[in-house]
Amino acid sequence: MSEAGSDTLAVAQTGSDVAGASASLWSDAWRALRRRVVFWVSVVILVVMALMAVFPSLFTDRGVNDRCDVRFAKHAPSSWNPFGAGGHPFGYDMHGCDYWAQIVHGARAPMIVGFVVTGIALTLSITLGSLSGYFGRWLDALISRITDIFFGLPLVLGALVILTAFPAHGVWTMSLVLGVLWWPTMTRLMRGQVLSVRDADYVQAARVLGAGDLRIMARHILPNAIAPVFVYAMLNVGVVIGYEATLDYLGVGLQYPTVSWGLQLSQAQDVFTDYPYLLIYPAVLLTATVLSFLLLGDAVRDALDPKLR
Amino acid sequence: MTNTPDPAPGTPLLQVEDLRVEFRMRGSTVNAVNGLSYTLAEGETLAILGESGSGKSVSAQAVMGILDTPPAYVTGGAVRFRGTELLGLPEKKRRIYRGAHIAMIFQDALSALNPVHRVGDQIAEMLIVHKGMSRGDARKRAVELMDRVRIPSAASRASDYPHQFSGGMRQRVMIAMALALEPDVLIADEPTTALDVTVQAQIMKLLSDLQDEMAMGLILITHDLGVVADVADRIVVMYAGRVVEQAEVKELYARPAHPYTEGLLASVPRVDVRDRALTPIKGAPPNLAAIPAGCPFHPRCPRAREERCPDEVPALRDVTGTGHGSACHYAEEVLGG
Amino acid sequence: MADEILQVENLVKHFPLTQGVVFKHQVGQVKAVDGVSFALHRGETLGLVGESGCGKSTLAKLLMALERPTSGSVRFEDQDVFALSRAELRRLRRRVQMVLQDPYTSLNPRMTVGDIVGEPFAIHGDPEGGRRRRVRELLEVVGLDPDHVNRYPHQFSGGQRQRIGIARALALRPDVIVCDEPVSALDVSVQAQVMNLLADLQKEFGLSYVFIAHDLAVVRHISDRVAVMYLGKIVEIGDEEQIYDHPTHPYTQALLSAVPVPDPTRRGTPIVLEGDVPSPTNPPSGCRFRTRCWKAQDVCATEEPLLQVRAARGPDDGADGGVTGSSHPSACHFADEKTARD
Numbered sequence: 001m002s003e004a005g006s007d008t009l010a011v012a013q014t015g016s017d018v019a020g021a022s023a024s025l026w027s028d029a030w031r032a033l034r035r036r037v038v039f040w041v042s043v044v045i046l047v048v049m050a051l052m053a054v055f056p057s058l059f060t061d062r063g064v065n066d067r068c069d070v071r072f073a074k075h076a077p078s079s080w081n082p083f084g085a086g087g088h089p090f091g092y093d094m095h096g097c098d099y100w101a102q103i104v105h106g107a108r109a110p111m112i113v114g115f116v117v118t119g120i121a122l123t124l125s126i127t128l129g130s131l132s133g134y135f136g137r138w139l140d141a142l143i144s145r146i147t148d149i150f151f152g153l154p155l156v157l158g159a160l161v162i163l164t165a166f167p168a169h170g171v172w173t174m175s176l177v178l179g180v181l182w183w184p185t186m187t188r189l190m191r192g193q194v195l196s197v198r199d200a201d202y203v204q205a206a207r208v209l210g211a212g213d214l215r216i217m218a219r220h221i222l223p224n225a226i227a228p229v230f231v232y233a234m235l236n237v238g239v240v241i242g243y244e245a246t247l248d249y250l251g252v253g254l255q256y257p258t259v260s261w262g263l264q265l266s267q268a269q270d271v272f273t274d275y276p277y278l279l280i281y282p283a284v285l286l287t288a289t290v291l292s293f294l295l296l297g298d299a300v301r302d303a304l305d306p307k308l309r
Numbered sequence: 310m311t312n313t314p315d316p317a318p319g320t321p322l323l324q325v326e327d328l329r330v331e332f333r334m335r336g337s338t339v340n341a342v343n344g345l346s347y348t349l350a351e352g353e354t355l356a357i358l359g360e361s362g363s364g365k366s367v368s369a370q371a372v373m374g375i376l377d378t379p380p381a382y383v384t385g386g387a388v389r390f391r392g393t394e395l396l397g398l399p400e401k402k403r404r405i406y407r408g409a410h411i412a413m414i415f416q417d418a419l420s421a422l423n424p425v426h427r428v429g430d431q432i433a434e435m436l437i438v439h440k441g442m443s444r445g446d447a448r449k450r451a452v453e454l455m456d457r458v459r460i461p462s463a464a465s466r467a468s469d470y471p472h473q474f475s476g477g478m479r480q481r482v483m484i485a486m487a488l489a490l491e492p493d494v495l496i497a498d499e500p501t502t503a504l505d506v507t508v509q510a511q512i513m514k515l516l517s518d519l520q521d522e523m524a525m526g527l528i529l530i531t532h533d534l535g536v537v538a539d540v541a542d543r544i545v546v547m548y549a550g551r552v553v554e555q556a557e558v559k560e561l562y563a564r565p566a567h568p569y570t571e572g573l574l575a576s577v578p579r580v581d582v583r584d585r586a587l588t589p590i591k592g593a594p595p596n597l598a599a600i601p602a603g604c605p606f607h608p609r610c611p612r613a614r615e616e617r618c619p620d621e622v623p624a625l626r627d628v629t630g631t632g633h634g635s636a637c638h639y640a641e642e643v644l645g646g
Numbered sequence: 647m648a649d650e651i652l653q654v655e656n657l658v659k660h661f662p663l664t665q666g667v668v669f670k671h672q673v674g675q676v677k678a679v680d681g682v683s684f685a686l687h688r689g690e691t692l693g694l695v696g697e698s699g700c701g702k703s704t705l706a707k708l709l710m711a712l713e714r715p716t717s718g719s720v721r722f723e724d725q726d727v728f729a730l731s732r733a734e735l736r737r738l739r740r741r742v743q744m745v746l747q748d749p750y751t752s753l754n755p756r757m758t759v760g761d762i763v764g765e766p767f768a769i770h771g772d773p774e775g776g777r778r779r780r781v782r783e784l785l786e787v788v789g790l791d792p793d794h795v796n797r798y799p800h801q802f803s804g805g806q807r808q809r810i811g812i813a814r815a816l817a818l819r820p821d822v823i824v825c826d827e828p829v830s831a832l833d834v835s836v837q838a839q840v841m842n843l844l845a846d847l848q849k850e851f852g853l854s855y856v857f858i859a860h861d862l863a864v865v866r867h868i869s870d871r872v873a874v875m876y877l878g879k880i881v882e883i884g885d886e887e888q889i890y891d892h893p894t895h896p897y898t899q900a901l902l903s904a905v906p907v908p909d910p911t912r913r914g915t916p917i918v919l920e921g922d923v924p925s926p927t928n929p930p931s932g933c934r935f936r937t938r939c940w941k942a943q944d945v946c947a948t949e950e951p952l953l954q955v956r957a958a959r960g961p962d963d964g965a966d967g968g969v970t971g972s973s974h975p976s977a978c979h980f981a982d983e984k985t986a987r988d
Contacts, residue, residue: 200751201746201748201751202751204712204752206754207712208712208743208744209765209814210735210739210740210769210770211769219757219765223754223756224754360834361804361833478922505697505698506697506904507904507918509904509906510903510906511918514916532833534908535905535906535908538906538908538912539906539913562909563911575838576835577863578841578863578868579866579867579907580863580907581890581909583886583887583891588838589836589838589842590838591839593804593833594835
């Protein structure tokens with residue numbers, strides 16, 4: 001029979017009614033997260049990567065492209081302590097730089113790009129999505145059409161074209177370019193969220209009390225609409241880092257003398273068969289970072305979803 | 310459908326005994342049904358009356374065998390259809406009983422129907438799967454069934470989709486579907502709660518007509534004291550997953566023997582009486598994850614006494630010698646008014 | 647009249663039905679409220695009953711000026727609420743408040759009870775004695791523990807949440823509260839608590855209620871006067887006894903007969919209406935109820951019956967067997983206390 005669907009629902013409601021008898025959404029989510037191994041593994045990895053990006057001196061005493069000597073190019077690893085005399089745990093890269101130090105410094109660029117692009121996109125999408133969803137009518141039509149146009153631009157192609165046109169870009173310019181291309185999906189998500197909350201009874205109740213638009217937005221709509229957008233943003237940092245590496249690898253992203261995992265991959269590709277570790281080290285770190293963001297976002301999303309409780 | 314053994318004479322149509330269902334959730338166990346027993350005779354209308362969280366719907370799903378496991382587990386008891394125990398049956402055998410012998414209709418007809426199939430096909434599908442009818446015959450029978458539940462111009466409406474029907478008509482489609490296999494027991498879970506009162510009257514009339522025609526046993530699950538008074542032969546009142554009172558309908562309304570039933574009757578406003586003072590029950594129905602010890606109703610009960618109620622779970626007992634059951638230590642006092 | 651605190655005159659709300667995304671064009675209109683007039687007296691409870699789709703929820707939104715009407719007026723103490731400026735409307739909000747139906751969705755899940763009940767003061771300014779104190783007072787008035795101000799809505803039961811909603815509506819000491827199905831989401835045993843609370847508050851604060859509900863028994867219990875709505879119009883209005891004991895409109899009669907009474911010794915045979923309520927997009931001509939009415943004659947299709955007191959007529963006046971008429975306003979050409987099926 002076909003009634004299975006409605007039962008699941010009924011049962012789920014019975015369950016959540018009874019179980020949800022304490023504290024708020026975020027603290028419930030936190031209690032759920034605390035118990036998940038995936039959450040802690042990704043947090044630990046991301047903390048290490050973040051420390052590398054912010055305080056590289058914790059990991060190496062060398063600066064960016066510091067004390068490079070072509071004579072040592074591609075020399076094999078020696079001594080596992082990077083701070084000790086002659087300590088080069090990852091060996092040397094093709095320019096004779098200490099590869100461990102270069103990889104540590106390579107964390108900063110992708111992290112900056114990941115967070116700045118997501119930040120730009122988040123700001124734009126919260127603003128535009130809220131305006132569009134809350135006020136509706138012509139403003140919604142206008143913002144939605146603009147979103148559609150940007151949405152129509154293929155991201156990689158758009159980035160390729162713009163970045164090729166301005167070859168002398170650094171980390172910040174690149175972030176700006178990607179950020180400008182990145183907001184449409186999040187804006188749509190935000191708009192949908194605001195739309196679904198806008199007609200909630202408690203919003204109507206606030207209107208009846210005489211609350212103005214600003215108050216309704218700040219106190220009632222945003223706090224209830226924003227959780228999924230934040231989760232999406234968290235996943236998104238990982239995705240942006242992946243894109244950044246891709247563009248570097250394709251040669252249109254960051255350029256020497258900047259160091260970045262993507263660039264290191266790009267440089268290592270020609271010598272991969274003879275010096276595989278030059279490719280493997282940055283690849284492992286990059287993958288670990290991207291994956292950790294994705295898993296973290298996933299875990300948070302599950303924890304915030306009351307239906308899964 | 311003839312593979313059920315002949316029951317011994319006097320075996321009730323449906324017998325539920327000490328049924329227990331719990332939900333195992335992250336970190337807590339919710340005791341939804343805690344020892345529910347009732348019997349249903351052929352052609353009888355039994356109402357299961359209860360508020361939200363009384364376990365009335367969950368118990369019906371357990372009887373049907375459509376609980377989702379996990380999180381729900383039947384942890385004890387028996388469900389016998391004409392003497393055959395259903396709870397231990399493998400799913401394959403259980404399915405034979407579901408639909409063919411025991412059918413169910415729900416409050417929300419829209420979500421119980423498949424939105425992408427024509428209603429006629431959905432009814433026909435049941436007949437093809439369960440009865441092995443040919444597609445053509447099944448279609449014809451589907452239209453007959455829709456006609457039987459008084460859907461106007463059934464032949465043409467059979468090719469409409471669920472969303473094209475009004476709430477009342479949709480509930481009729483559900484009833485047609487439930488009756489397709491001519492079940493012996495029909496469980497109706499809040500069938501009219503989502504409907505307007507005039508439509509409710511239509512559906513209740515239809516159900517009682519069909520019950521007479523087909524000599525079905527009907528289990529009506531509801532929170533509405535009015536609907537129960539109108540159609541039930543016997544009533545089981547549930548509270549916190551237990552039966553607190555059961556009696557023949559007139560007896561129960563005239564002489565309630567449990568303070569909860571008494572309280573419900575005093576809480577409900579009446580359309581036929583002027584200026585009736587309402588005496589509500591204090592508090593709210595209990596959280597099933599933390600059912601009060603002793604009598605589950607004692608924290609809300611105006612007649613509760615320190616010496617027994619907080620510690621001793623009252624058993625359901627016949628308090629009049631005529632089958633009027635009450636699970637109250639002081640039922641005789643309640644009867645005395 | 648000074649006694650009338652709220653006057654609704656010929657209120658109409660049509661929602662356009664549009665098709666197309668880029669080039670929108672109107673293909674029809676939903677006549678949700680279609681010419682409704684009534685007055686609310688100071689200190690009384692006016693019940694508005696009707697089935698789904700009769701326009702009672704739209705009417706509630708119009709009364710609260712949450713929607714603008716297509717035409718007609720709502721006057722509060724003789725000022726037209728739709729002609730008010732933004733600031734004036736805000737002031738009006740202090741006088742007219744609302745209690746919503748669903749206690750699970752009408753409270754912001756991210757706010758504490760203290761913030762919810764205190765929000766009116768955040769908008770309109772703090773009361774004498776301070777916000778915190780007044781919030782605690784309000785919680786006490788509606789029967790909640792004032793020490794629970796820091797809890798969140800989901801920590802309360804349905805009945806308690808509805809009390810929170812009532813406390814919020816009371817905060818600004820309004821004169822009128824529009825209650826939109828305030829007890830229909832509650833369990834029977836809790837429903838009575840909330841109804842008694844509303845009645846007590848009315849006595850204590852001299853409130854006037856517009857009480858909108860689909861449950862006729864609930865409306866009878868709480869109302870002084872009752873208006874019955876069908877497809878966007880009031881078909882019958884009168885005091886509670888007139889409507890419930892002497893209904894003269896066939897729809898009211900059918901509605902009342904359909905309500906099951908919680909007394910098995912009084913099983914009646916309801917007047918079962920055939921078919922469904924017609925679409926408000928294209929309501930029947932003349933009397934809107936005629937398509938389901940057992941008394942319908944030719945005149946019902948051509949002439950719209952006005953909501954008015956109707957005189958009794960004998961058999962000689964052309965009425966079949968004579969009709970009793972109606973001592974209170976009834977929108978039926980054949981208004982009669984007897985139903986044809988008696």
